[in-house]
Amino acid sequence: MLLKMIGERIKQLRKKQGMTQEELAEKAGINASYIGTVERGERNISIETLEKIIEGLGVSSAAMFQFHETESLDTASEKAEVLESISSLLYSRTLSESKLLFRVLKDIVDTMDHREN
Known part of the structure; x- marks a missing residue:
């Protein structure tokens, strides 16, 4: 459940910034296809990789875990x-x-x- 929530939150934050999976992957220094599997909740993600994605998104760690966010x-x-x-x-x-x-x-x-x- 948490894996799926994290994936959905990454996708939400990425889309709000108008970023493609490829752009996020480049900023985070990881493989673009990996981003897709993480967003769908299909792959376990390490804390280290999550940190790279958070940095790539340019958001705070706290913002990453605000799963209830539906606002701009x-x-x-x-x-x-x-x-x-x-x-x-x-x-x-x-x-x-x-x-x-x-x-x-x-x-x-x-x-x-x-x-x-």
Whole structure:
């Protein structure tokens, strides 16, 4: 399942940049046919190769694993910045404070989800 999700995310990020498999392969320094098998989830991918692909795409590692992204790259980038800001605010908090903040945030999200239904 994760292999398929990673492949689909690579394809999504590549297409958003208007890049062909061949162009990505060249930027990543790997074989173009390999990109296709990875995008289809047909081949295991090493962390080292994934890192090359991420660099070839010119995105952050965090962006690579935002599987829920369906927004434009600009919006995704802005969202990533907001999430990083939230993370940095929470980083200096104690574990008990972090747990409390998580529960509060979860309650807010649950309320928002309930209101949409």
